[in-house]
Amino acid sequence: MHLVDFTVTSNKKIARDVFEMQLCIVHCALPMDLRPGQFVNLTVDGHYLRRPISVCDWDGQTLTLIYKVVGQGTARLAQYAPGERINALTGLGNGYTLVPAKRPLLIGGGVGVPPLFYLAKELAKAGQRPIALLGFKCADESFFEDEFKAVCETVIMTEDGSAGGEGFVTQVMPGLEYDAMYTCGPEPMLKAVYDQAKDLPPGHAQFSFERRMGCGFGACMVCSCKTVTGYKRICKEGPILTREEIVWK
Amino acid sequence: MRNENAECRNIADLSVTLSGVELQNPVIPASGCFGYGQEFREFYDIDMLGSFSFKGTTLEPRFGNELPRVAECGAGMLNSVGLQNPGIHAVIAEELPRLKEHFHQPLIANISGFSLEEYVACCEMISRCGQVGIIELNISCPNVHGGGAAFGVCPETAAQVTAACKKVSAKPLYVKLSPNVTSIAEIARACEAAGADGLSLINTLLGLRIDLKTRRPVLANKMGGLSGPSVFPVALRMVWQVYQAVKIPIIGMGGVSSARDVIEMMLAGASAVQVGAANLVNPYACKEIIEGLPAVMAEMGISSLRGIVGQGHSL
Numbered sequence: 001m002h003l004v005d006f007t008v009t010s011n012k013k014i015a016r017d018v019f020e021m022q023l024c025i026v027h028c029a030l031p032m033d034l035r036p037g038q039f040v041n042l043t044v045d046g047h048y049l050r051r052p053i054s055v056c057d058w059d060g061q062t063l064t065l066i067y068k069v070v071g072q073g074t075a076r077l078a079q080y081a082p083g084e085r086i087n088a089l090t091g092l093g094n095g096y097t098l099v100p101a102k103r104p105l106l107i108g109g110g111v112g113v114p115p116l117f118y119l120a121k122e123l124a125k126a127g128q129r130p131i132a133l134l135g136f137k138c139a140d141e142s143f144f145e146d147e148f149k150a151v152c153e154t155v156i157m158t159e160d161g162s163a164g165g166e167g168f169v170t171q172v173m174p175g176l177e178y179d180a181m182y183t184c185g186p187e188p189m190l191k192a193v194y195d196q197a198k199d200l201p202p203g204h205a206q207f208s209f210e211r212r213m214g215c216g217f218g219a220c221m222v223c224s225c226k227t228v229t230g231y232k233r234i235c236k237e238g239p240i241l242t243r244e245e246i247v248w249k
Numbered sequence: 250m251r252n253e254n255a256e257c258r259n260i261a262d263l264s265v266t267l268s269g270v271e272l273q274n275p276v277i278p279a280s281g282c283f284g285y286g287q288e289f290r291e292f293y294d295i296d297m298l299g300s301f302s303f304k305g306t307t308l309e310p311r312f313g314n315e316l317p318r319v320a321e322c323g324a325g326m327l328n329s330v331g332l333q334n335p336g337i338h339a340v341i342a343e344e345l346p347r348l349k350e351h352f353h354q355p356l357i358a359n360i361s362g363f364s365l366e367e368y369v370a371c372c373e374m375i376s377r378c379g380q381v382g383i384i385e386l387n388i389s390c391p392n393v394h395g396g397g398a399a400f401g402v403c404p405e406t407a408a409q410v411t412a413a414c415k416k417v418s419a420k421p422l423y424v425k426l427s428p429n430v431t432s433i434a435e436i437a438r439a440c441e442a443a444g445a446d447g448l449s450l451i452n453t454l455l456g457l458r459i460d461l462k463t464r465r466p467v468l469a470n471k472m473g474g475l476s477g478p479s480v481f482p483v484a485l486r487m488v489w490q491v492y493q494a495v496k497i498p499i500i501g502m503g504g505v506s507s508a509r510d511v512i513e514m515m516l517a518g519a520s521a522v523q524v525g526a527a528n529l530v531n532p533y534a535c536k537e538i539i540e541g542l543p544a545v546m547a548e549m550g551i552s553s554l555r556g557i558v559g560q561g562h563s564l
Contacts, residue, residue: 003292003532047321048326089532212319215528218284218288219282219529220282220319221304221313221330222316222330224313226312
């Protein structure tokens, strides 16, 4: 975990209500490491609490974040211009654990897609052949198709069929061969994926959860959840839970 | 600037005393915003703190309230965690030994409960722990029903739980007061009369936010406790009033976010100061406050912090 000052290098709309922000390190006391599935917690001008955003990409210098405008904080975030400073707590959460596999399946839904991009790159770098299965409401809300296609095989689904196949990602799952599974997206999607991913070895099906957070580093206990192995903090022991740990409400 | 700070530190006396317990400085992370200390060790050496008040602990482990438990407010936040904690046995068996290696200052043990018996049992157990310097009786949590705040909103019950816990506590007993009352001075006097060694105030202010999209309260528990800079003037006013009402020491808290806020709290009558929500938005908050105090003291011509307690009241 580090408290880091960044400069915004770009901040542009890439889909309906969805923005891509690129940030460059200004100052960090120690070398900063970020793993796929981790998040950063941003100070947003005029707002008391930080805003947790998942890491979409990180190359040791430039941090890419993709976020959806859902309220006043993210609306203000969308107004940041290149050159402006932003403070972030980085390296938060456990992140995905990269497990040995040949053909990992990455399933993303909507604004749950971004963390899978960094993951796909890291898995490909490790010699695995990931396949990305990305679901969006419609073409207007879809993003990063070309970026994913440059890294791995990619299947796009939209609820109305306006881009890629028509329907939900879970409709495509039965026809795919995979030996590990990583997912992030709305909870109903996670549950549907969970129901289909039962034949994988322990630890090979990993789910990223989203919760309203306070601090983002495990101090305030506002994002707690019940798991098979006890109470966990989504910001600290999460946001990634394995299939074996999950207790659905 | 850095050199100036170092120079100031040599001459500035930051130490304070709470009921005979010596603290190297008056800055104390508040209960519920600092866990049992471990999370902050990743950011700085927590042994530099005056003390810290650990997460409100009950007899049995508690999950707390349903989610969402947090809502943002202008210059602050609402929480409705509802006393999630591992229970006093796990705190004594696991958290305190783990903390022992890294924290050598007297600890403040924040104790909560749902019955008189529970408060007494917890106080008795925690009182025997050598690391604990002060017991802080939380009779003011706004986020649980039937316990916590129920004791703190009426002078008679506040006195009753204070007297019962005082009997079994070998350590100074501080009672943490609720601001959600008509007269905090009246409750403070009742606690003092019942044997409290000191008072901590204020706990969070009961508040509410409604989500305009769903038209329903943001928090699952509907209401929650407001903290952050927005409550600072209210907290300061209550510390001021209680200082005039009692003779026992006060730990002041509520929205404190800077070295200047600490001085202001002490001028109002606080012998030491707790920092809550600020830790959540800036994990270095307490470190920065402690390091910032000597410069503010130098600017104000203060050589010893303990000398300014309640100075705001003198003519």
